[in-house]
Amino acid sequence: MVDRSSFFTIQDTYGVDTVKDFWEERRAEAINRLKDRDVVIVADGRMDSPGHCAQYCTYTAMENESREIISVFTVDKRETGRNSVIMEREAFVRTVDTLLNEVKLVEVCTDAHVQISALMSRKVQRPWNLAKRIHASQVKGQSSLSSWLKDIVNHFWWCCKTELWLGLLYHVTNEDRWVLGSCQHADLEFGGTQQWLERGSMAHEALKSIVRNKRWLNEVHKYLNFRSFFEHIHILSTADLESFQNHILMYASKRTAFSPPVFEARMLLAAMDYNYHKDRPELCKSDGSKQYRRLYKKNARRYMLYTQKTSKTYGYIPELQAMILQKRLDGKGMPRQRTLRPDDPRRYGPLPPVPAPTIEELLHTQVRRGLGRLNANLFILHLGLHATHQVKCHA
DSSP, X not given: OOOHHHHHHHIIIIIHHHHHHHHHHHHHHHHHHTTTSEEEEEEEEEESSSGGGOOEEEEEEEETTTOOEEXXXXXXXXXXXXXXXXXXXXXXXXXXXXXXXTSEEEEEEEOOOHHHHHHOSXXXXXXXXXXXXXXXXXXXXXXXXXXXXXXXXXXXXXXXXXXXXXXXXXXXXXXXXXXXXXXXSXXXXXXXXXXXOOTTSHHHHHHHHHHTOHHHHHHGGGTGGGGGGTTSSSOOOSXXXXXXXXXXXXXXXXXXXXOHHHHHHHHHHHHHHHHHXXXXXXXBOTTSOBOEEEEEETTTTEEEEEEOBOOOOOTTHHHHXXXXXXXXXXXXOXXXXXXXXXXXXXXXXXXXXXXXXOHHHHHHHHHHHHHHHHHHHHHHHHHHHHHHHHHHHHO
């Protein structure tokens, strides 16, 4: 049985660097396939925990046509002055700088991150941020917007080709013509759960505040680049990338803490797993028909249908294991004491921004604090008994 200390030593000595080398070999093959081509990537960042307490940000770039992950960068909070807010921006800069030196990068599709948007003059942003804004507007008196959400997002995709975005405000009120234009759809058979919005109602005003938002209109030209890809099979979107980010939880749960080298290695293992199995064939029944599964989507409030794929084989694992074993056979023994790598973020110091006090100081402070509360409680009890005694005397 390998004890805890030996496990971490073996992992650090033979596993972490070998995983990185194995990933770089596979990544070099992918980059070579993209030489002399216009490369469009979809990219997004993922924090290891929500809010401002995140320690790691993993920024992943996926090639748009092949859906192959070609870049994974992990930024530690200590590398940005212990400021988790700017980690995604730093990871984005590293990703783009690296890819610009390796391939002919012509376009980036990412979310509407304010700091990243300020860096790029030509960037594609994804339309699902619009859906998030509408979801956020559903307060009391505006719930009627929820039934229109899917159609509004579909209308946005259409506007990427036709630039009829503002016509949405008229269409939802059953007006197909306005001063500057008209709807281009055929006659509609309206029915189901949707209801026309009343012009000037709270729901209509909430939608108007989103559609006519000045910041949104100033950045909408970055979304209009979608139209050049509408005729292709692979429309720019980050759905596959978000699927990969959910897949990361298999390798690095948000409830478990990892050292920086181990966390980075686990991100690379997740990327290799995804790339190796992304083109698995679909699972078929005995009669040859596809096998489906249904999944309820909370945001859309409806069920979605997905095709099931064959089981994973992990065919690359034996080669990775052979590389780890070869590293041991080459004569590198286990060190008596582990040392930090030159690029380990822990060299910047501990994660807390204040120096840690000694155990004796903490023990002394906690004891004094505890005695202080005890003395206060005794004083209050003494006052209560004294007041009771005075009442009895007066009686």
